[in-house]
Every structure is written in structure tokens, then in C-alpha cells.
Amino acid sequence: DQQVKQNSPSLSVQEGRISILNCDYTNSMFDYFLWYKKYPAEGPTFLISISSIKDKNEDGRFTVFLNKSAKHLSLHIVPSQPGDSAVYFCAANFNKFYFGSGTKLNVKP
Amino acid sequence: KAGVTQTPRYLIKTRGQQVTLSCSPISGHRSVSWYQQTPGQGLQFLFEYFSETQRNKGNFPGRFSGRQFSNSRSEMNVSTLELGDSALYLCASRRAQIQETQYFGPGTRLLVL
Numbered sequence: 001d002q003q004v005k006q007n008s009p010s011l012s013v014q015e016g017r018i019s020i021l022n023c024d025y026t027n028s029m030f031d032y033f034l035w036y037k038k039y040p041a042e043g044p045t046f047l048i049s050i051s052s053i054k055d056k057n058e059d060g061r062f063t064v065f066l067n068k069s070a071k072h073l074s075l076h077i078v079p080s081q082p083g084d085s086a087v088y089f090c091a092a093n094f095n096k097f098y099f100g101s102g103t104k105l106n107v108k109p
Numbered sequence: 110k111a112g113v114t115q116t117p118r119y120l121i122k123t124r125g126q127q128v129t130l131s132c133s134p135i136s137g138h139r140s141v142s143w144y145q146q147t148p149g150q151g152l153q154f155l156f157e158y159f160s161e162t163q164r165n166k167g168n169f170p171g172r173f174s175g176r177q178f179s180n181s182r183s184e185m186n187v188s189t190l191e192l193g194d195s196a197l198y199l200c201a202s203r204r205a206q207i208q209e210t211q212y213f214g215p216g217t218r219l220l221v222l
Contacts, residue, residue, distance in 0.1 A: 032208040043113070043199050043213035044152070051208060089152065096165040097142070097201075097211055101151040 003027045004092050006100035013107050019077040021103050023090035026071060030092035035064060035075045038087045038102070047088075048075070080107045111136065113214035115200050121220045127188040130217045134181050134202030140164075141183040142211065143175060144199040152199065158183055159206055187219075195221045 036044035158177035
């Protein structure tokens, strides 16, 4: 059973515009959510996290939003840069981490 | 502070052999998790160790096993390798199991011929 889903396998955005990556989950017990960025043949790099007691967390160009009633998590990147092109994974934690299947972001110059 | 390290980085084995991968967590981190990533797939959870005890296990056959030592370093072993075991194996560590960020190592790329 896939408890964390990223329904968009890919996203293409123009440089300077906003990138919005989405993630849905089913388990209301999840209490901690994270976003990772991954380049091919490398380990994922931690980007930003949010506790279930919050609905927003910002770190520079990255903002994560959590809508618990909708069981929905999103990552906003503003402004998007070509170096942001990578695969983005969302993850949710309850005892262990559950990962989405990833969204490949392409930021066009 | 040094990050998560994994050795070896690359490995080529043949079917039927066994392999052992090693992971050294960030200093002070007591939890180590292992994941498998195959082309086009997300991260598949293998198992998590905390204080030398396996705390969680994913849906992998018994050929996949692991252990954790008193210094929190962890090893993962795969016996009787199959072609489908070719993947990037990732190790991640965190301080504890509750609301703590998990940090990944660079991975070990295993190719089974």
C-alpha cells in the first residue's frame, strides 16, 4: 500500500517562475514531513521539513505547506533556477519514513 | 560534522554471490535505515536499526539482512544475488526515531551480472 503519493511524475517550469510540487498521503498518524532533492546516482539531499503541528515552513526560496485536513503537502520553489532541476521526493514519518515515487522537475533557462 | 559515508561506492558481482555494504552514520546519530532504489523507482525501504536492534523492516526477502554495531555503524548483506538486485543502495541516519530529519549517504551502486 502506497501511503505517500506524488501523482505528477514530471514538471517543467520556466526559470524565475514558481515551481509547485505536490504530495498526498493517507495515514493521519504521520507527524513529520520532509522534502528531498535527488540527482542521478547520488543520495537524496534534505531540503526542508515540517512538523504536523505547523502548516507552513520557509527556508529561503523553499516553502513547504501542510494541509492536514486534505492530507496534502506541497513544496514551493520561488524563483526557480536551472540548478533546481532534479527529482524531488516527499517523505512522511510515523516510526519509519514513507517516500513518494518522486517528481522530476525541469527548470528551463 | 562529517556526513553519512557508505563503502564501497561501486560494486560488481555475479549471480549467486553475496555482498556486504557498509554505512557510517553522522556522529551522534543512532538510527540507520537502508533503502533500495532501482531505475524509475522510488526509494524502497529495507530496514531500520536503532541502538543495535532492528526496529522496522520492509517487504524484502530474507536474502536481505543487516546489523548495527555498538558504534552505530551498520552493514547490509545480500546473499544469493539476483540480477534484479542491481540498484543504488542508500543508507540514511538520524539521531532518533521521533520527528528527526534523516540524512542520506551517497549510496552504493551494485551491479549484478
